Amino acid sequence: MELNCIIVEDDPLFRIILKRNVEKQSVLNFIGAAENGREAIKLVNEKSVDLVFLDIGLPDMTGFDVIDRAEDLDPGKVIIISGSKEDGIKAFDYGVTDYIVKPFEEERFNEAIGRFVRDVGRSKKSVSFVDRMIEKSLEYIYTRQIRDFEPLSFRNAKLGYIYPMVTANFDFEREDQVPKILDIAVEEGFLTSEYYDSFYTCNHCSNSYLHFRESCPNCHSTNIESEDQIHHFSCAYMGPRSDFEKSQGSRDLVCPKCDKTLTHIGVDYDKPSEIFECNQCNEMFQDPLVKAKCRNCNSDIKVENLVKKRLMSYQLTSLGKDAAKGQVAVDVGELDTMLDVIDKAYFKHTLAKEIERKKEADFESAIASIYLENISELYDQLGEQRSNNLVRELYEVVLNEVNRSDEIIFKNMVTLWLLITESDLRQADAITGKVIKRIKELLDDNNPNFTLKISKNLQPVETGKSADEQLSQLDMGKD
Amino acid sequence: MADFFQFWNNQGIEGFLTIFWFYFILEFPRYLLLAYVFLVIHKIKTHFNKENYENAKRQLWNEHPLISIIVPGKDEGKNYYKLVRTLEEQTYDNFEIIVIDDGSEDNSELIGRDLERNGKIDLFLRNETRGGKASAANLALRYATGKYIVHLDADSSFNRDAIEEILVPFYEEEKVGAVGGAIEAKNSGQNLVTTFQAIEYFNIFATGRMIADSLGILRIVSGAFGAFRRDLLVELGGWDVGPGLDGDLTLKIRKKGYKITFTHLAICLTNVPTSFTKLAKQRVRWSRSLIRFRFRKHRDLLFPSDNFSLSNFFAVVENVFYNFILNLLWWVYLIVLALYFKAEFGYLIIGGMFLYSLSKIIEFGAIIALSANKSDKAKYIPYLPGMTFYVGLFLRGVRSYAYIRELFFYDSYKDAWNPNKTSRAARKLEDEIKKVFQGN
Numbered sequence: 016m017e018l019n020c021i022i023v024e025d026d027p028l029f030r031i032i033l034k035r036n037v038e039k040q041s042v043l044n045f046i047g048a049a050e051n052g053r054e055a056i057k058l059v060n061e062k063s064v065d066l067v068f069l070d071i072g073l074p075d076m077t078g079f080d081v082i083d084r085a086e087d088l089d090p091g092k093v094i095i096i097s098g099s100k101e102d103g104i105k106a107f108d109y110g111v112t113d114y115i116v117k118p119f120e121e122e123r124f125n126e127a128i129g130r131f132v133r134d135v136g137r138s139k140k141s142v143s144f145v146d147r148m149i150e151k152s153l154e155y156i157y158t159r160q161i162r163d164f165e166p167l168s169f170r171n172a173k174l175g176y177i178y179p180m181v182t183a184n185f186d187f188e189r190e191d192q193v194p195k196i197l198d199i200a201v202e203e204g205f206l207t208s209e210y211y212d213s214f215y216t217c218n219h220c221s222n223s224y225l226h227f228r229e230s231c232p233n234c235h236s237t238n239i240e241s242e243d244q245i246h247h248f249s250c251a252y253m254g255p256r257s258d259f260e261k262s263q264g265s266r267d268l269v270c271p272k273c274d275k276t277l278t279h280i281g282v283d284y285d286k287p288s289e290i291f292e293c294n295q296c297n298e299m300f301q302d303p304l305v306k307a308k309c310r311n312c313n314s315d316i317k318v319e320n321l322v323k324k325r326l327m328s329y330q331l332t333s334l335g336k337d338a339a340k341g342q343v344a345v346d347v348g349e350l351d352t353m354l355d356v357i358d359k360a361y362f363k364h365t366l367a368k369e370i371e372r373k374k375e376a377d378f379e380s381a382i383a384s385i386y387l388e389n390i391s392e393l394y395d396q397l398g399e400q401r402s403n404n405l406v407r408e409l410y411e412v413v414l415n416e417v418n419r420s421d422e423i424i425f426k427n428m429v430t431l432w433l434l435i436t437e438s439d440l441r442q443a444d445a446i447t448g449k450v451i452k453r454i455k456e457l458l459d460d461n462n463p464n465f466t467l468k469i470s471k472n473l474q475p476v477e478t479g480k481s482a483d484e485q486l487s488q489l490d491m492g493k494d
Numbered sequence: 495m496a497d498f499f500q501f502w503n504n505q506g507i508e509g510f511l512t513i514f515w516f517y518f519i520l521e522f523p524r525y526l527l528l529a530y531v532f533l534v535i536h537k538i539k540t541h542f543n544k545e546n547y548e549n550a551k552r553q554l555w556n557e558h559p560l561i562s563i564i565v566p567g568k569d570e571g572k573n574y575y576k577l578v579r580t581l582e583e584q585t586y587d588n589f590e591i592i593v594i595d596d597g598s599e600d601n602s603e604l605i606g607r608d609l610e611r612n613g614k615i616d617l618f619l620r621n622e623t624r625g626g627k628a629s630a631a632n633l634a635l636r637y638a639t640g641k642y643i644v645h646l647d648a649d650s651s652f653n654r655d656a657i658e659e660i661l662v663p664f665y666e667e668e669k670v671g672a673v674g675g676a677i678e679a680k681n682s683g684q685n686l687v688t689t690f691q692a693i694e695y696f697n698i699f700a701t702g703r704m705i706a707d708s709l710g711i712l713r714i715v716s717g718a719f720g721a722f723r724r725d726l727l728v729e730l731g732g733w734d735v736g737p738g739l740d741g742d743l744t745l746k747i748r749k750k751g752y753k754i755t756f757t758h759l760a761i762c763l764t765n766v767p768t769s770f771t772k773l774a775k776q777r778v779r780w781s782r783s784l785i786r787f788r789f790r791k792h793r794d795l796l797f798p799s800d801n802f803s804l805s806n807f808f809a810v811v812e813n814v815f816y817n818f819i820l821n822l823l824w825w826v827y828l829i830v831l832a833l834y835f836k837a838e839f840g841y842l843i844i845g846g847m848f849l850y851s852l853s854k855i856i857e858f859g860a861i862i863a864l865s866a867n868k869s870d871k872a873k874y875i876p877y878l879p880g881m882t883f884y885v886g887l888f889l890r891g892v893r894s895y896a897y898i899r900e901l902f903f904y905d906s907y908k909d910a911w912n913p914n915k916t917s918r919a920a921r922k923l924e925d926e927i928k929k930v931f932q933g934n
Contacts (some may be wrong), residue, residue, distance in 0.1 A: 232611065244633065246621070248919035251628035251735045254636040272731030283919055287597065287621035290637070299637055301619055302607050463612065 018065035022048040023055040052076035059085040133341030157339035165328040175223040191221035205335035208327035218398020222311035229303035236295035366482040380476040381443035383433040388468040529860040550665035561589040562640030566630030570648035571602030580651040586658040590616040597624030628733035653761040660760035671752025675719035675760035690884040691766040707756040711809035719762035735920035781896035851879035
């Protein structure tokens with residue numbers, strides 16, 4: 016990060032001193048100097064200026080006049096360099112960053128720059144919540160000199176763990192964002208991470224407070240009981256323990272086939288298996304469905320569908336230390352990973368361009384929508400994170416099926432839009448058919464119990480209608 | 495060559511009959527003559543039974559009972575899918591499939607659970623530790639709910655009407671306790687070993703078991719394909735510790751006063767061993783059980799007791815006589831001939847070969863006449879002379895070896911086919927039975 020700065024000073028000697036000081040700072044980039052107010056205003060308006068060193072007493076106006084008259088000049092970008100202390104209070108009323116009295120020590124100058132750089136970082140953070148959180152975490156770890164930033168077990172937390180200081184910034188529903196944000200900081204090189212623990216969370220609300228229990232594979236009732244199966248060696252009888260319990264309350268186990276009393280496990284009998292019976296539907300089974308019930312949102316999820324997550328502890332890198340001191344800015348943007356896959360506006364834009372192109376030249380193009388009718392049933396089981404992954408995977412698979420000049424994008428989680436350029440309807444139909452086949456294959460391979468219902472709509476691109484009109488027509492024609 | 499004809503010329507017909515008395519007195523009536531007598535009886539019987547058969551079939555469909563198909567086994571996962579598919583093709587449709595995975599060490603559990611989840615198998619039960627085939631079958635029996643139990647091996651496949659046909663006999667007669675189905679070699683054309691076995695299976699099932707059936711002396715309902723009344727099996731406590739548990743169970747059913755029948759219309763195909771070594775191992779296991787169950791466990795059938803019945807006695811005696819006594823006697827016969835004729839013994843061998851080959855070919859004629867599809871049987875005729883060696887030397891040798899080992903060394907109790915724990919417990923039980931008899 017470099018900050019463009021200008022110097023406004025009428026005294027030539029001071030201009031040189033200031034310029035030298037500026038050039039010593041690696042974060043500062045000197046882009047110009049002004050001798051009076053008018054020149055200063057012109058510079059500020061013409062160039063992208065991040066920092067202004069401003070003298071109060073100028074030949075044509077005061078420094079405050081410059082701040083008032085230069086429209087683009089935020090007083091937060093101004094450091095006043097003045098011969099007297101008397102305007103100090105007025106300067107801070109204006110909201111300038113610092114006020115340095117001439118003559119000054121180099122140290123005093125450096126301090127002003129450091130403070131300014133930190134402030135710039137901070138004001139940038141307000142753009143992104145994630146940046147702000149990362150910076151906050153880094154500062155916390157740095158100032159407390161925490162070598163290993165570990166999560167603390169905490170029963171009321173959404174994940175069952177909190178990261179001190181950081182988690183406190185989130186309300187309960189969003190606490191699960193914390194590890195994601197810290198992981199971004201790892202990706203950006205501010206932190207390194209080490210494995211701390213693994214845990215499962217609800218696919219829907221990311222709550223970690225889950226109840227695990229067996230249930231009937233037939234009717235999904237949790238009202239099931241298991242019984243040991245006994246194998247009596249000498250007569251080969253095999254059946255549930257209750258077959259061997261002659262009378263209620265008796266502790267003896269007697270074989271119902273040969274009337275012998277069982278004496279010694281491993282010698283004359285053993286228990287090679289257990290069988291469950293459902294009290295609801297009387298189904299017999301050995302392989303119960305294990306389901307996890309979320310105590311927060313009540314959804315009941317098959318454990319096979321739960322996603323295992325890793326909980327990490329974090330350590331500052333030297334880049335992280337610099338960021339904590341304000342010497343490096345944190346700029347990672349927002350947390351939205353689906354933007355490249357689901358983007359209605361982008362498709363509309365591309366279609367509009369295609370319409371324009373078609374007006375110029377004579378060729379045929381088509382648009383298609385593929386509607387995954389019942390895929391939300393699958394999303395329900397998968398939860399948000401895995402559903403997003405699935406959509407992304409579908410997107411990548413479909414991308415391989417179409418020509419490079421064609422466009423595909425998810426309109427939303429259930430509808431896929433295709434723009435097939437320079438093809439007539441018949442060719443476009445073949446391509447759409449191929450795409451549908453691949454989608455089906457992918458889903459069938461991975462979800463044997465789910466049969467996807469799919470429908471499509473296809474229409475030629477027309478020059479007489481707007482992209483908007485054609486897209487809404489495409490949606491209406493869904494069969 | 496000239497010497498050969500000279501030798502037999504000198505012997506004359508009388509000499510020929512004397513030398514091959516073993517064949518003419520013991521084997522010819524038992525196998526060849528009986529086959530043709532039976533062929534006539536069978537044709538007549540089928541003719542008059544036709545209406546009865548149709549009625550029984552109609553009754554089966556009117557009642558349309560639930561059948562439990564049970565498939566116990568170890569390391570059979572690779573066969574599950576094919577099995578399920580052949581069962582889906584059946585004309586009879588009201589059945590549940592119960593598969594027992596008896597401590598498999600392969601991926602049987604994974605495959606079975608998957609088929610269960612997809613509704614292809616109704617109940618898949620796994621024993622974490624192996625308990626042996628009997629206990630696995632008994633576990634299936636415990637959770638079966640059908641009126642009849644059909645017991646299958648996982649590596650078999652079935653004609654489309656096999657299940658239907660194996661149920662019909664229950665409705666043809668009163669008090670039928672179990673019905674055996676016909677087993678043919680699925681891999682018959684693979685090599686010489688499997689072709690010989692294919693012919694042998696026609697022999698066993700087409701003539702052997704059909705004859706035994708009409709005489710009421712059927713001794714075995716094969717584990718690879720047999721149907722049982724469930725109530726009866728439950729009463730008997732199911733299967734006892736094997737090997738040879740199929741024959742054993744059949745005997746128990748007989749003792750209870752139920753009939754055992756056989757139907758050649760229910761056809762099951764099974765893979766037979768593909769090398770002589772593997773085949774020998776299989777037959778040693780089969781043969782041991784004769785000693786164990788006839789002489790040890792079910793000796794009461796041989797002596798007057800409450801359970802005694804003439805047909806049971808006859809069934810056992812026939813089995814012991816032809817399989818055990820004649821088998822050993824044959825070696826004596828061979829040695830005596832060799833010692834007596836010395837150098838000319840070779841002529842006897844060649845002569846015997848002609849005799850037995852001719853006999854086999856004539857016998858096979860009966861099989862063709864009895865079989866449902868005659869044309870595909872003809873291709874086996876060139877192999878028939880070879881059957882002389884296969885049955886006469888190979889099988890006889892293997893069987894004798896097994897009998898002697900079992901009689902003196904109790905091999906079957908050490909058989910890896912059963913886990914040690916069950917073998918030990920079973921042997922103890924049989925020792926106790928022995929004591930009771932000696933006490934009497």
